[in-house]
Amino acid sequence: MTNSAGAVVDPGVDPVDPVTVLRMLREGVAAAEGAIIRFQALRDAQLAAAQRVAEEIAARDAGSASVRGESVDLAARSVAAELAGVLRMSDRVVQARMARAADLMTKFPEVMRAFGEARINAAHVRVIQDAGARLDETVRAEFEGIAVEACAGETPHRAKRIVERVAERLAPRSLTDRHRDAQELRRVWREDLGDGQKALGVIHSAAVIDGIYDRLTQQARAITLANAQAKKDEAGGAAPDPDGLGDPGDERTMDQLRADLCADTLLTGAASGHDTTAGLLRAIQARVEVTVPVLTLVAGDATEGAGTAGTTVDGCGSPAGSRPSFRVRTAQPAELAGGQPIDTHTARTLAGRVTAWERVxxxxxxxxxxxxxxxxxxxxxxxxxxxxxxxxxxxxxxxxxxxxxxxxxxxxxxxxxxxxxxxxxxxxxxxxxxxxxxxxxxxxxxxxxxxxxxxxxxxxxQPPTPVTFTIEDPDPPPETDPETLGF
Structure with a gap:
């Protein structure tokens, strides 16, 4: 998203015209926002300096320039307590901000420079810093340049999808490898809410959670439509269908229906308490929409045929320490509708179960x-x-x-x-x-x-780029028929 608005007001326009006032307000807000961002960058630079001061204090007290660990933590607590009164916040929060600011100054200098110039804001910085946390120093500068360019002139929410995708391409471990570890932590838990209520939480793979939510939504929508039809029939004097889903007196919202259907399914194994004898709701299956790069489908699992003894293989299926052409993984992660990446194994499993394809x-x-x-x-x-x-x-x-x-x-x-x-x-x-x-x-x-x-x-x-990678070509080919582009 780019803004090509001019900053000069047409002198021939009535100054009390609402459009003129709005234009002046827009320019004033833009100038104020730029000043705020620059001051936020200055504050982060000062917090980073405070972290370095804490390290110097710890080194002086210990008589060593390489002191780390508990000594630095104690010195950082002291410095944070000094600043907490000025910032009017907890010293724990200040200490965490000091550490984060120091990490930003040390590992992401180009991001900090763009921040200070107000080309990106604090939310952009968080997106880039979080996504780049797992990258090693050999690719961090490359990541910074692409990420800053992606964030400039774009909202943090929109830019996050691009930034995380770039980080995934350059990460030392693939999403599939990290997903395999994260799946070991899947769980269900409950939490007291008061007033006789509790919350049930589930951590599972993104595709599974999306499938559960989609199936509940479809079932709830089927009931809502049936209720509306039952009300219409009742108003027309028609007798209600004893085997139908519809209930003219059912006033539950979609959220309430999803919650009731989820509870019924978990407690009985099927949504029998809200279903018909014909099992109309059980016939509704979840839809999980996935965009999968073709190379992800044809690439072999990196864990199969990993090579000879003593050789490790990274998430690209390449020997550790090597990197594929363009520094892009052959098997890119797939994406759920809306942009959330999922591991390649889940993508191949979902793709293998469909009977038809929508090729883009x-x-x-x-x-x-x-x-x-x-x-x-x-x-x-x-x-x-x-x-x-x-x-x-x-x-x-x-x-x-x-x-x-x-x-x-x-x-x-x-x-x-x-x-x-x-x-x-x-x-x-x-x-x-x-x-x-x-x-x-x-x-x-x-x-x-x-x-x-x-x-x-x-x-x-610009339309969001699909889950793929592009290359820069200084001399791009002329426009041709799509069927001749090699897909």
């Missing part, structure tokens, strides 16, 4: 969505747009696909065609904003949308 063709250089197989109106058009617009296409919005309406950029009532080049996924909030306010949008091909605000500011929104 992307440009080998830019990664832009070009087409999908069996392109038909309605179903396949929605699939293409779902693949291209994996979030709301309004600048700064990151709501996932299931919240979207398909919006005609040029209204159908005004002759706008129902085709990929005239459609975009918008959440309901921003769909209404487009039609009911002075915000306008144009399409520039390849899914690129240019939004113009009521004050004339221009914001360009």
């Amino acid at each position: 063709l992307t440009h080998p250089i830019t990664g832009a969505i070009l087409a999908v197989d069996h392109y038909r109106p309605n179903t396949d058009l929605r699939r293409l747009l779902h693949a291209r617009d994996s979030r709301c296409r309004f600048p700064t919005c990151g709501l996932p696909p299931h919240t979207q309406d398909l919006d005609h950029t040029i209204d159908a009532a005004h002759g706008g065609p129902t085709e990929e080049g005239n459609l975009g996924g918008l959440c309901r909030r921003h769909h209404v904003l487009k039609h009911q306010t002075a915000w306008t949008v144009k399409q520039h091909g390849a899914g690129i949308l240019e939004w113009t605000s009521p004050t004339g500011a221009s914001y360009t929104d």
